[in-house]
Amino acid sequence: MKILFAEIVDMNRVELIASIASIAGLKKVEAERALNALIETITDELSRGEEIRLVGFGTFKTTYRNATEGRNMQTKAPMTIPARSIPKFKPGKQLKSAVAGVEK
Numbered sequence: 001m002k003i004l005f006a007e008i009v010d011m012n013r014v015e016l017i018a019s020i021a022s023i024a025g026l027k028k029v030e031a032e033r034a035l036n037a038l039i040e041t042i043t044d045e046l047s048r049g050e051e052i053r054l055v056g057f058g059t060f061k062t063t064y065r066n067a068t069e070g071r072n073m074q075t076k077a078p079m080t081i082p083a084r085s086i087p088k089f090k091p092g093k094q095l096k097s098a099v100a101g102v103e104k
Contacts, residue, residue: 046087056094
């Protein structure tokens with residue numbers, strides 16, 4: 001059995017901005033402003049407990065994690081890990097299909 005591995009390529013912020021600019025026909029400065037606005041909007045909405053649904057792409061939301069008991073790994077003393085809200089992303093059907101290589 002032959003196993004093929006896809007090349008793993010990470011995209012950093014600068015490359016993402018360049019890609020947005022190229023696809024949308026924008027200058028890089030404009031694409032950076034658009035990306036910053038998107039990130040700021042998502043952050044603001046999640047911090048207020050709101051949900052953001054982008055049909056086909058996915059849903060950004062927050063979930064509440066209860067306080068739990070843990071241990072300090074250095075002293076082995078018990079400690080309480082405080083309750084908190086955490087951001088979550090659930091991919092949409094089109095994104096899942098695209099990543100899996102399935103055509104529409």
